[in-house]
Amino acid sequence: MTTPFSLDFAATPTTSLAGSVDDALEKYFGPLADWLADVVFYSVPVFGTEVPLIVTWLVICGMFFTIWLKFLNVRGMKHAVDLVRGKYTPADAQGEVTHFQALATALSSTVGLGNIAGVAVAITIGGPGAAFWMVFAGFVGMSTKMAECMLAVKYRHVREDGTVSGGPMYYLRDGLAELGFARIGKFLAVAWAAFMMIAALGTNAFQANQATQQLVGVSGDGSLGAWLDANRWAVGVAMAVLAAAVIIGGIKSIARVTSVMVPFMAVLYVLACLTVLLTHLADIPGAIGEIVTGAFSPEGVAGGAVGALIVGFQRATFSNSAGVGDAPIAHSVVKTNRPPTEGFVASLEPFVDTIIVCSMTAMTIVVTGTWKGSDVADVSGITLTSRSFESVVGWFPYVLAVAVLLFAFSTILSNSYYGMKGFGYLFGDRAKPEMVYKGVFLCFTVIGAASALGPVILFADSVFFLLALVNVIGLYFLARVVRREFTNYWRDLHSGDIREVGEISETGGRVGASER
Amino acid sequence: MESVLVGVDRSDGSRRALAFALKRAQVNKWSITIGHVINWSRYSFPIGEDNEVRPVQRRAEIEAARAEIIEPLVSWAEAENLRGDVEITVDIRHGRPSEVLATIADERGHDVIVVGRKGDSDLRVAIFGSTANRLAQHATVPVVVVP
Numbered sequence: 001m002t003t004p005f006s007l008d009f010a011a012t013p014t015t016s017l018a019g020s021v022d023d024a025l026e027k028y029f030g031p032l033a034d035w036l037a038d039v040v041f042y043s044v045p046v047f048g049t050e051v052p053l054i055v056t057w058l059v060i061c062g063m064f065f066t067i068w069l070k071f072l073n074v075r076g077m078k079h080a081v082d083l084v085r086g087k088y089t090p091a092d093a094q095g096e097v098t099h100f101q102a103l104a105t106a107l108s109s110t111v112g113l114g115n116i117a118g119v120a121v122a123i124t125i126g127g128p129g130a131a132f133w134m135v136f137a138g139f140v141g142m143s144t145k146m147a148e149c150m151l152a153v154k155y156r157h158v159r160e161d162g163t164v165s166g167g168p169m170y171y172l173r174d175g176l177a178e179l180g181f182a183r184i185g186k187f188l189a190v191a192w193a194a195f196m197m198i199a200a201l202g203t204n205a206f207q208a209n210q211a212t213q214q215l216v217g218v219s220g221d222g223s224l225g226a227w228l229d230a231n232r233w234a235v236g237v238a239m240a241v242l243a244a245a246v247i248i249g250g251i252k253s254i255a256r257v258t259s260v261m262v263p264f265m266a267v268l269y270v271l272a273c274l275t276v277l278l279t280h281l282a283d284i285p286g287a288i289g290e291i292v293t294g295a296f297s298p299e300g301v302a303g304g305a306v307g308a309l310i311v312g313f314q315r316a317t318f319s320n321s322a323g324v325g326d327a328p329i330a331h332s333v334v335k336t337n338r339p340p341t342e343g344f345v346a347s348l349e350p351f352v353d354t355i356i357v358c359s360m361t362a363m364t365i366v367v368t369g370t371w372k373g374s375d376v377a378d379v380s381g382i383t384l385t386s387r388s389f390e391s392v393v394g395w396f397p398y399v400l401a402v403a404v405l406l407f408a409f410s411t412i413l414s415n416s417y418y419g420m421k422g423f424g425y426l427f428g429d430r431a432k433p434e435m436v437y438k439g440v441f442l443c444f445t446v447i448g449a450a451s452a453l454g455p456v457i458l459f460a461d462s463v464f465f466l467l468a469l470v471n472v473i474g475l476y477f478l479a480r481v482v483r484r485e486f487t488n489y490w491r492d493l494h495s496g497d498i499r500e501v502g503e504i505s506e507t508g509g510r511v512g513a514s515e516r
Numbered sequence: 517m518e519s520v521l522v523g524v525d526r527s528d529g530s531r532r533a534l535a536f537a538l539k540r541a542q543v544n545k546w547s548i549t550i551g552h553v554i555n556w557s558r559y560s561f562p563i564g565e566d567n568e569v570r571p572v573q574r575r576a577e578i579e580a581a582r583a584e585i586i587e588p589l590v591s592w593a594e595a596e597n598l599r600g601d602v603e604i605t606v607d608i609r610h611g612r613p614s615e616v617l618a619t620i621a622d623e624r625g626h627d628v629i630v631v632g633r634k635g636d637s638d639l640r641v642a643i644f645g646s647t648a649n650r651l652a653q654h655a656t657v658p659v660v661v662v663p
Contacts, residue, residue, distance in 0.1 A: 095574040095610025098558040162571040259561045333567040417564045
């Protein structure tokens with residue numbers, strides 16, 4: 001079923017042209033990834049373990065905003081759900097981008113392989129306890145998302161023709177300028193846009209890599225499987241061609257179909273996890289026990305509790321991207337007069353992504369015990385998750401392969417969009433250079449599929465965290481603005497100035513009459 | 517003065533509904549609002565690029581509905597000498613037709629809603645329901661369904 005996956009392609013005797021392509025990519029791409037990771041994940045020793053500063057950076061930010069907003073991520077949850085259900089959508093927003101749609105768009109880029117493969121990677125390295133820390137990071141990540149997405153709406157840029165553009169580059173530039181730090185803001189905005197361009201390439205490579213891995217895994221040890229294994233780049237090319245049809249060919253219908261299928265696939269995935277959990281009902285309390293005790297006193301984990309914590313935090317960030325700043329681009333286009341509304345809605349994103357979906361994956365892996373396998377160090381994340389399902393439903397890896405391809409493809413598409421936004425901010429909308437960027441982007445889809453997991457994950461993680469570095473500095477600068485906005489909104493909501501649509505106001509008419 | 521809301525779409529039933537309403541409006545000195553609802557759901561899964569241009573797209577959809585549905589309908593009514601001196605206003609919105617028509621009637625204080633019957637097959641109605649049926653359930657004013 002699963003092909004043992006070696007990180008060293010030179011060990012696979014391939015004489016074909018494809019093999020040499022693989023080797024070349026590995027040879028030239030690996031060292032670059034290593035160098036970048038050394039820079040980004042600069043570590044300091046804590047309790048005898050190397051702790052990368054950048055990983056704690058994000059969680060500290062999440063904890064800060066959770067306390068700074070007095071646990072509004074919890075207090076505002078019901079309100080967030082009401083907003084998504086459209087209870088506060090005024091009539092003039094009919095036909096515009098709703099809270100639900102903005103959240104759905106953001107989620108389709110967030111729910112990806114981080115939720116399936118990333119969790120497995122975390123548990124392989126950090127034991128079940130890593131899952132606990134992932135959930136913790138997801139929880140505080142809700143507050144980070146609240147802050148960044150509120151800012152993205154507040155400082156968004158509406159062009160003359162009415163099209164909307166928002167994201168960290170705008171709140172870093174304009175938000176900091178309002179506070180009198182125009183030069184720092186400008187610098188951070190440019191840096192963020194540049195890193196987004198690169199991070200999009202990295203994420204794209206990672207998604208292609210894991211999707212290919214699962215595809216090779218399910219195609220078996222027959223001639224097809226062997227051929228695919230030796231020619232992983234071909235899978236990458238296939239994905240790149242499809243992606244090219246959308247981002248170069250402008251065939252948006254492919255993207256639209258994908259975006260509709262993703263949520264259904266996500267629901268199917270969660271149902272599959274529940275199926276596995278149902279067959280292991282007796283093991284659930286034990287698994288929860290393992291996750292909780294493993295968080296504080298893990299056995300056989302490099303670096304002990306700190307090691308589990310670090311890997312959990314790292315994977316959680318990679319999964320829900322709180323503090324990274326890519327999702328605010330998707331959230332910024334919502335139709336609302338009050339930026340905090342989208343903040344509340346955005347807080348549901350890490351909740352769904354990390355607290356629900358990642359926990360499901362983690363429970364599935366822990367109850368089935370697949371993470372204790374003898375060769376877990378040698379298999380990739382996705383293979384481990386796949387095995388957990390296989391142990392209960394033999395044919396499920398095939399469904400997982402479809403889901404993974406779909407998630408990967410949708411994340412690749414949304415990242416091309418985010419990358420282009422970064423590009424557009426730096427260079428304007430110029431067709432020729434844009435084409436070059438798109439070409440490079442598609443090359444990375446192929447590289448990701450062909451190259452080994454190690455360097456790809458390293459590279460993707462490194463650039464991803466660079467975004468967070470820049471974005472979070474801006475969030476600290478704007479922390480006062482964030483609190484003021486949320487405090488005022490919360491006050492108005494509870495004093496009755498903001499009402500649900502359809503309630504009758506004192507003047508007798510319905511609230512939220514349309515503009516005419 | 518009484519006023520009537522006529523819900524219209526691309527179907528032939530809309531002409532019959534408008535004709536029915538105009539005849540009575542002329543006799544009774546009623547005013548008429550032609551309401552059209554562009555099918556739209558707040559629960560869809562759009563892509564980033566689409567969201568970005570949504571405000572522009574929305575205006576374009578409203579203009580297209582005005583040019584392709586409302587204006588031909590009014591010119592047809594004038595050509596058939598049905599219009600007379602009836603005052604006509606237009607209201608185009610997005611949403612679920614049955615719900616939004618009921619809302620328009622509430623907001624503008626119409627006394628009655630007139631819609632045309634689509635003539636869908638029983639099977640279609642059984643599966644998808646019909647706007648007229650749903651409207652009759654939702655509306656706070658009488659609904660006239662013109663066959």
